[in-house]
Amino acid sequence: MSSSSVLEEIRRAEEFLVVGKGVWRIDALDKVTGRARFTSDFVLKDALHVRLVKSPIPHGRIIEIDAERALGLGPVRVFTAADIPGENQVGYALPDQPLLPADKVRYVGEPVALVAAPDEDLAEKAAELVEVRYEELPAVFDPLEAMERSDVLVHEDRGTNIAEMTRVRKGNVERGFEESDVVVENTYRTGHQEHAPLETEGAVAIPDTQGGVTVIASIQYPHLCQRITARVLGLPHSMVRVIQPYVGGGFGGKDDMGPVVSAMAALVAFKTGKPAVLVYSRRDSFTSTCKRDPSVVRYKTGATRDGRLKAIEVQIILDSGAYANRGPYVLWRATMHAGGPYEVPNAKVDGFLVYTNKVFEGSFRGFGNPQVQFAAESQLDELAERLGMDPLEIRLKNLLRPGSRTITDQLLESSVGIYEAVKLLGEKTGFRAKWREYRRERAGRVRRGIGIACGYHGISTSRGVPDWSNATVILGRDGSVTVETGICEIGQGSWTAHAQIAAEVLGVPVERVKVVGGTSDAPDTGATHASRGSSIGGIGVYVAAKRLRERLAEAAARLLECDPSDVEIREGRAFRRDSPDDYVEWEELVQAAYSMGYEMSATGYFFLPKGKFDMERGLGYAYPAFSYIANVAEVEVDLETGKVRVVRVWPALAAGRILNPVLVEGQIEGAIAQGMGYALTEELKFEDGRMLNPNFTDYLIPTSLDVPEVEAPIYVEDLYEYGPFGAKGVGEMALIPTPAAIMNAVKNATGVRITEIPATPEKVYFHLKEAGVVAGE
Amino acid sequence: MTEPRVIRFRLNGEWVQLGVAPNELLINVLRERLHLTGTKYWCGIGECGGCTVLLDGEPVLSCLTLAVDVDGREITTIEGLATGEDDLTPLQRAFIEEGAIQCGFCTPGFILTAQALLRENPNPTEEEIREYVRGNLCRCTGYVNIVRAIKRAASEAAKSRRPGPAAGAASG
Ligand code: FES
Ligand code: FES
Numbered sequence: 001m002s003s004s005s006v007l008e009e010i011r012r013a014e015e016f017l018v019v020g021k022g023v024w025r026i027d028a029l030d031k032v033t034g035r036a037r038f039t040s041d042f043v044l045k046d047a048l049h050v051r052l053v054k055s056p057i058p059h060g061r062i063i064e065i066d067a068e069r070a071l072g073l074g075p076v077r078v079f080t081a082a083d084i085p086g087e088n089q090v091g092y093a094l095p096d097q098p099l100l101p102a103d104k105v106r107y108v109g110e111p112v113a114l115v116a117a118p119d120e121d122l123a124e125k126a127a128e129l130v131e132v133r134y135e136e137l138p139a140v141f142d143p144l145e146a147m148e149r150s151d152v153l154v155h156e157d158r159g160t161n162i163a164e165m166t167r168v169r170k171g172n173v174e175r176g177f178e179e180s181d182v183v184v185e186n187t188y189r190t191g192h193q194e195h196a197p198l199e200t201e202g203a204v205a206i207p208d209t210q211g212g213v214t215v216i217a218s219i220q221y222p223h224l225c226q227r228i229t230a231r232v233l234g235l236p237h238s239m240v241r242v243i244q245p246y247v248g249g250g251f252g253g254k255d256d257m258g259p260v261v262s263a264m265a266a267l268v269a270f271k272t273g274k275p276a277v278l279v280y281s282r283r284d285s286f287t288s289t290c291k292r293d294p295s296v297v298r299y300k301t302g303a304t305r306d307g308r309l310k311a312i313e314v315q316i317i318l319d320s321g322a323y324a325n326r327g328p329y330v331l332w333r334a335t336m337h338a339g340g341p342y343e344v345p346n347a348k349v350d351g352f353l354v355y356t357n358k359v360f361e362g363s364f365r366g367f368g369n370p371q372v373q374f375a376a377e378s379q380l381d382e383l384a385e386r387l388g389m390d391p392l393e394i395r396l397k398n399l400l401r402p403g404s405r406t407i408t409d410q411l412l413e414s415s416v417g418i419y420e421a422v423k424l425l426g427e428k429t430g431f432r433a434k435w436r437e438y439r440r441e442r443a444g445r446v447r448r449g450i451g452i453a454c455g456y457h458g459i460s461t462s463r464g465v466p467d468w469s470n471a472t473v474i475l476g477r478d479g480s481v482t483v484e485t486g487i488c489e490i491g492q493g494s495w496t497a498h499a500q501i502a503a504e505v506l507g508v509p510v511e512r513v514k515v516v517g518g519t520s521d522a523p524d525t526g527a528t529h530a531s532r533g534s535s536i537g538g539i540g541v542y543v544a545a546k547r548l549r550e551r552l553a554e555a556a557a558r559l560l561e562c563d564p565s566d567v568e569i570r571e572g573r574a575f576r577r578d579s580p581d582d583y584v585e586w587e588e589l590v591q592a593a594y595s596m597g598y599e600m601s602a603t604g605y606f607f608l609p610k611g612k613f614d615m616e617r618g619l620g621y622a623y624p625a626f627s628y629i630a631n632v633a634e635v636e637v638d639l640e641t642g643k644v645r646v647v648r649v650w651p652a653l654a655a656g657r658i659l660n661p662v663l664v665e666g667q668i669e670g671a672i673a674q675g676m677g678y679a680l681t682e683e684l685k686f687e688d689g690r691m692l693n694p695n696f697t698d699y700l701i702p703t704s705l706d707v708p709e710v711e712a713p714i715y716v717e718d719l720y721e722y723g724p725f726g727a728k729g730v731g732e733m734a735l736i737p738t739p740a741a742i743m744n745a746v747k748n749a750t751g752v753r754i755t756e757i758p759a760t761p762e763k764v765y766f767h768l769k770e771a772g773v774v775a776g777e
Numbered sequence: 778m779t780e781p782r783v784i785r786f787r788l789n790g791e792w793v794q795l796g797v798a799p800n801e802l803l804i805n806v807l808r809e810r811l812h813l814t815g816t817k818y819w820c821g822i823g824e825c826g827g828c829t830v831l832l833d834g835e836p837v838l839s840c841l842t843l844a845v846d847v848d849g850r851e852i853t854t855i856e857g858l859a860t861g862e863d864d865l866t867p868l869q870r871a872f873i874e875e876g877a878i879q880c881g882f883c884t885p886g887f888i889l890t891a892q893a894l895l896r897e898n899p900n901p902t903e904e905e906i907r908e909y910v911r912g913n914l915c916r917c918t919g920y921v922n923i924v925r926a927i928k929r930a931a932s933e934a935a936k937s938r939r940p941g942p943a944a945g946a947a948s949g
Contacts, residue, residue: 025873025876025878028872028873028878029862029865030881031878031881031884032855032859032865032869032872032873032878032881032884033815033855033856033858033859033860033861033865034813034814034815034816034855034856034858034885035815037814038817038882040818041808041814043808043809043814195916196916197880197882197916198817198819198825198827198882198883198914198915198916199817199819199880199882246880246881248817248819248880248881248882249882249917250880251916282820282821282822490880493879662876665922666876666879666918666922669918669920669921669922670879670916670917670918670919671919673918673920674916695820695822696825696914697824701914701916702920703911703912703914704906704907704910704911704913704915704920704923704924705907705908705911707920707921709921710919
């Protein structure tokens with residue numbers, strides 16, 4: 001279908017019954033009754049249990065892997081790089097990552113071998129007995145140091161530890177700073193963040209009768225798992241089937257780890273002819289899966305006396321750990337979002353992705369954006385302070401609006417609702433008055449503060465990389481509706497949204513629709529990431545359902561003896577618009593259509609039109625659209641303990657049409673909690689590359705006692721022309737500005753700017769003491 | 778290896794009997810031997826609450842409970858609450874209605890813990906709820922809707938307990 005006719009359809013589709021209402025999640029019943037099955041719930045007889053043998057050193061050559069003692073334990077098998085029949089390569093952006101390393105290890109926790117045995121305890125014991133001899137190499141842990149060194153290289157063949165460089169050059173920053181009345185310059189640091197999905201990574205692989213393998217795994221993109229697994233096994237893609245059961249949280253990590261665990265389990269199944277179960281222990285999930293990239297961001301901002309931004313100069317350094325994985329894409333996203341959702345006429349941004357000998361980094365809700373927004377939004381408050389303005393005022397002066405250009409010089413013609421969202425948010429929260437009051441007070445042991453921060457996030461893939469949507473809709477003879485899509489359900493509710501779209505277009509109750517998603521048997525719909533699951537993914541469903549609806553309207557017209565354009569189908573009935581009492585029931589209609597010879601299945605495909613991007617200057621079409629968010633956070637800072645308590649958060653979202661308010665609220669609340677953990681407590685500690693706290697006792701994710709009240713969100717429905725019913729992405733949004741909103745509130749409460757997260761109580765206390773806000777003992 | 782021991786306990790209303798090793802954990806008996814996979818396992822060391830089941834009505838972590846210790850007693854898992862849409866408990870219904878479910882991995886543990894809470898304290902305050910479920914982690918929802926769902930279930934149960942004016946709608 002051409003893009004313009006889809007567009008027209010989307011515009012016409014306005015009077016909706018189901019969309020926009022909080023219908024029950026289609027997976028809710030399975031999940032409250034314990035019937036929902038996750039990867040590790042596929043308990044198979046005769047399955048082999050797989051455990052990892054992991055590197056205890058951060059950097060070293062593998063001299064020898066001796067499995068003799070392990071094999072002596074009984075029916076045990078050990079697999080190493082030498083057993084891989086296909087290509088030993090799982091790198092995403094760069095071909096730098098083996099499934100199991102053949103020559104050297106690059107981080108503590110890197111899997112070097114797989115051990116399989118009929119029961120878990122035996123596999124565990126055998127894994128401990130595999131002896132690997134290493135020749136240790138000097139290691140590098142600090143990205144700033146790694147950038148400069150060429151004597152210690154994580155990947156020798158690359159000749160440098162810099163895996164990727166990015167840039168944006170807009171206007172003339174020198175002139176911009178000359179024209180500025182104030183210039184603020186700071187360095188910001190953010191730490192690792194572990195996804196900590198409640199369900200750890202895992203895969204079950206079952207050899208099939210035709211020499212291929214079926215994989216059931218905790219994933220975010222079945223077709224990518226299929227490609228990588230097939231590559232590792234040396235099979236055509238068609239020989240690998242991937243199925244997603246229920247997934248216990250993804251947050252991006254399972255997009256990256258899904259293919260790895262799939263390929264590992266499949267390797268064992270393929271070599272042994274037996275089903276193989278690999279479920280990462282919580283410890284494995286900490287030590288050996290990707291995290292959010294730690295960052296150092298040097299940020300210089302200039303503005304005129306009246307608060308207009310003139311120029312930014314930004315350097316972003318992302319610590320990629322041992323492998324590049326998604327890093328180049330994460331870095332590009334960080335680079336192109338470095339300005340925040342503001343008009344900045346002159347921008348110079350340089351990004352560096354740097355290898356170190358630590359666990360590798362990867363996709364995580366926000367994808368490079370939280371790191372830069374933390375810096376950008378802290379800067380803005382500092383600038384306001386210097387100008388004697390309040391944080392709201394400076395934002396309202398500079399926010400993007402329809403007709404604005406981003407820092408990549410992309411023209412935003414429409415669907416830019418952030419200005420209105422911030423305005424409403426300011427009014428709803430009484431921001432100015434509170435901000436002034438708290439700033440004046442600043443007395444007592446517990447100080448209150450309020451802070452605001454904004455964020456924006458390009459939906460779909462970056463830089464004009466093609467994006468598409470594809471889905472199949474099938475009507476059964478009994479009137480049931482099946483939607484097949486590659487989009488995964490990872491808790492965010494995409495399948496419910498898909499069912500809603502199909503129900504809406506076809507005119508049936510949503511209960512009729514079953515979504516078969518997350519499988520390589522469906523058309524390749526791209527990954528469930530970049531907040532594209534419901535938005536981009538939903539378009540294919542829309543197009544396919546539309547085709548069927550046209551056929552059904554024709555069939556109904558023949559039954560009702562009228563013109564197809566006079567047929568209305570709603571709530572499971574087809575009738576003539578002028579005489580609603582004259583109707584055909586849905587089942588009857590579908591059966592009649594079958595016997596009249598209409599094809600009752602249809603595919604929907606949509607290729608998202610994109611513009612050009614100039615990589616040299618980092619200018620041009622970065623994203624088809626942006627979603628926008630602003631959060632206000634109110635905090636209490638205990639000066640004696642350094643503990644920051646987030647009392648309340650008010651979100652405002654401009655993400656086009658809100659398809660299902662209950663699901664959207666859930667995404668916002670969850671993202672705020674995760675953003676709060678990121679900002680305050682979630683700290684991975686390392687010593688010589690070894691993780692010191694790989695458990696939930698020492699790595700603190702928010703509990704029910706820590707999370708703030710989240711007020712009902714403000715929605716500005718700035719409809720997006722290519723989104724289904726005008727929807728944009730939601731899933732990542734509310735995390736992005738949360739750290740800055742909290743730290744801006746801490747500043748409001750105490751007068752102290754903290755430029756480093758997580759701001760654990762010790763760190764906060766240290767900064768307060770350093771600034772003389774609390775007296776040292 | 779020590780001898781297996783035969784234990785007998787009531788599981789979701791029915792007596793079961795099986796031989797277990799003295800060090801065998803309840804969670805493994807439930808998930809691997811009885812195929813009741815609604816009970817979730819994700820830390821194995823008592824940090825998450827995902828494996829919560831009710832032992833004589835009290836919440837316990839099945840990853841830290843020895844199977845031999847439930848001999849002669851009563852265990853309720855998530856599978857024991859409802860068979861389908863029609864017999865959902867007020868808590869299950871409230872979890873759905875309030876959007877307290879995202880990935881659903883923490884849901885069984887939360888529902889069982891909340892059930893024990895409401896038995897002990899039918900009308901808990903928000904703080905009491907947050908305090909009681911603090912050992913159950915959720916990475917998806919931010920807990921907002923979970924707390925709301927528990928409150929709703931409590932107030933609905935209160936309504937059905939109090940037949941007076943609330944039921945007599947005509948009087949309003
Ligand atoms: S699995 Fe039992 S508390 Fe985590
Ligand atoms: S809903 Fe996913 S962990 Fe709670």
